[in-house]
Amino acid sequence: MTRTTDNESRTTAAGATGRVLVVDSTGRGHGICEMFTRTNPHVVVHYGPGCDVIDHPRILPAPSVDLTDPRTAAEFLADHPVEFVFVSNIDALSQGYVDFLRAAGHRVIGPTAAAAELESSKARGKEFCRDHGIPVAEFEVFTDPAKAKEYVTAVPYACVVKTDGLTPDGDGSVVCDDAADAVRAIERFAERAARTGEDLRLVVEERLTGHEISVFGLLDGQSAMLFPTAMDYKRTLEDDAGKNCDGMGSIAPHPQDSSALREQLRSVLVDPLVRGLKADGLDFTGFVYIGAMLTSRGPVVIEINARFGDSEAEVVLPGVRSDFLQLCRAVLARRLGRHRLDTDGLARCSVALVQGCLDPEDPGALVGWPFGPFATGQAVLGMDRVDPEEAVVFCANVRRDGSGTPRTTGGRVLHVVGAGHTLEQARRRAYGQIERIAFAGMRFRTDIGAGVAAHVATPAGK
Ligand code: AMP
Ligand code: GLY
Numbered sequence: 001m002t003r004t005t006d007n008e009s010r011t012t013a014a015g016a017t018g019r020v021l022v023v024d025s026t027g028r029g030h031g032i033c034e035m036f037t038r039t040n041p042h043v044v045v046h047y048g049p050g051c052d053v054i055d056h057p058r059i060l061p062a063p064s065v066d067l068t069d070p071r072t073a074a075e076f077l078a079d080h081p082v083e084f085v086f087v088s089n090i091d092a093l094s095q096g097y098v099d100f101l102r103a104a105g106h107r108v109i110g111p112t113a114a115a116a117e118l119e120s121s122k123a124r125g126k127e128f129c130r131d132h133g134i135p136v137a138e139f140e141v142f143t144d145p146a147k148a149k150e151y152v153t154a155v156p157y158a159c160v161v162k163t164d165g166l167t168p169d170g171d172g173s174v175v176c177d178d179a180a181d182a183v184r185a186i187e188r189f190a191e192r193a194a195r196t197g198e199d200l201r202l203v204v205e206e207r208l209t210g211h212e213i214s215v216f217g218l219l220d221g222q223s224a225m226l227f228p229t230a231m232d233y234k235r236t237l238e239d240d241a242g243k244n245c246d247g248m249g250s251i252a253p254h255p256q257d258s259s260a261l262r263e264q265l266r267s268v269l270v271d272p273l274v275r276g277l278k279a280d281g282l283d284f285t286g287f288v289y290i291g292a293m294l295t296s297r298g299p300v301v302i303e304i305n306a307r308f309g310d311s312e313a314e315v316v317l318p319g320v321r322s323d324f325l326q327l328c329r330a331v332l333a334r335r336l337g338r339h340r341l342d343t344d345g346l347a348r349c350s351v352a353l354v355q356g357c358l359d360p361e362d363p364g365a366l367v368g369w370p371f372g373p374f375a376t377g378q379a380v381l382g383m384d385r386v387d388p389e390e391a392v393v394f395c396a397n398v399r400r401d402g403s404g405t406p407r408t409t410g411g412r413v414l415h416v417v418g419a420g421h422t423l424e425q426a427r428r429r430a431y432g433q434i435e436r437i438a439f440a441g442m443r444f445r446t447d448i449g450a451g452v453a454a455h456v457a458t459p460a461g462k
Contacts, residue, residue: 356443369411
């Protein structure tokens with residue numbers, strides 16, 4: 001149940017009460033806007049730059065807002081005052097969107113650039129974990145590829161080789177089976193750096209074994225509210241083949257979710273993280289997403305992200321029943337600890353529809369996302385035929401052209417999400433509705449949520 005205290009109500013007196021700006025343009029951003037409007041009957045969400053395909057009377061695109069330039073948001077806010085701004089996109093966060101808008105006098109939820117560095121530099125995220133006693137895989141950072149090669153040949157375990165910074169398609173990590181594999185990965189990253197002129201900075205870490213889990217918390221700087229867990233399908237192809245990418249789909253809750261596991265995740269990962277942020281003087285409000293491995297020695301951090309996972313947002317946020325506007329007010333008042341998250345306890349399955357190759361038979365055709373170049377601008381048909389009782393569609397890289405037709409504009413185009421009392425039911429609903437959608441080169445994984453133990457709905461968060 002969400003309660004608002006007098007103090008929290010007073011903090012809303014300034015600005016346009018009940019209006020917010022969400023800075024993002026992904027399926028996750030749509031998920032956050034949808035959560036705001038579904039859990040509060042009055043809130044109006046400006047979504048910048050947002051997406052003009054979203055058809056909701058209280059989600060208003062703000063295309064003049066540029067993720068890489070916070071001045072555009074400040075200009076927008078001068079004409080459209082809001083109660084607060086919610087920044088949920090790492091490109092914006094890592095460029096200091098939160099710092100800039102706060103300095104301009106706005107109330108903002110999101111980590112500062114210094115706090116977002118936990119994601120924008122993998123080395124920084126890992127050093128933070130090591131400094132604060134949060135379990136993390138063994139790792140070393142290299143700028144010299146020869147030294148990195150020496151290291152992967154000497155250590156007694158298989159490695160994962162990563163570029164330190166952000167990568168556009170989430171393909172900055174190579175999971176290696178042996179030293180020869182790791183040497184090849186180091187050489188590929190070194191060649192890429194030489195080609196682009198970027199400095200080479202590699203993180204080489206111990207390859208962990210176990211089941212991966214996505215862990216989410218809403219932070220107010222004092223405490224964390226845990227959100228349901230999820231499982232992400234990061235590999236490009238069926239059966240977890242192909243390289244890592246931003247993700248081809250997700251399920252929630254994670255198949256191993258239990259109250260005992262949630263307690264462990266809180267005490268081993270989330271609470272130490274909140275304490276570490278405070279100790280380091282890092283101003284982090286909003287969502288944190290910890291990618292972790294459930295190993296035989298307990299949960300171990302793979303990465304810390306300064307925003308919600310995408311496409312995990314699409315399977316977790318639709319289950320939230322608490323008034324999210326009130327939770328945000330509690331974040332701003334640093335009183336989140338007084339609130340509890342209510343969720344519907346249903347299972348969800350999200351499948352990403354991506355811009356693939358237009359003609360696999362044609363050797364001259366662009367290969368499709370995320371393998372390489374891809375041909376956007378394809379008309380997206382059938383979104384209006386999706387039955388809202390069966391599935392929800394979250395918009396990512398899709399925009400209207402001059403005549404109003406939705407067209408693909410990037411790799412992940414749509415996320416189709418089914419819900420049910422069992423994962424199988426959720427999965428059937430998502431895939432059933434995908435059949436109604438079509439665009440040239442549409443590709444998706446057919447095995448999201450397949451072969452996973454059934455989930456029986458329990459009132460999670462209770
Ligand atoms: P990252 O780029 O850090 O998000 O990693 C992408 C994916 O690579 C993760 O979701 C894991 O599937 C895999 N991965 C990264 N680090 C490790 C590790 N230390 N051990 C095993 N798998 C890993
Ligand atoms: N689901 C992976 C990510 O958001 O990075």
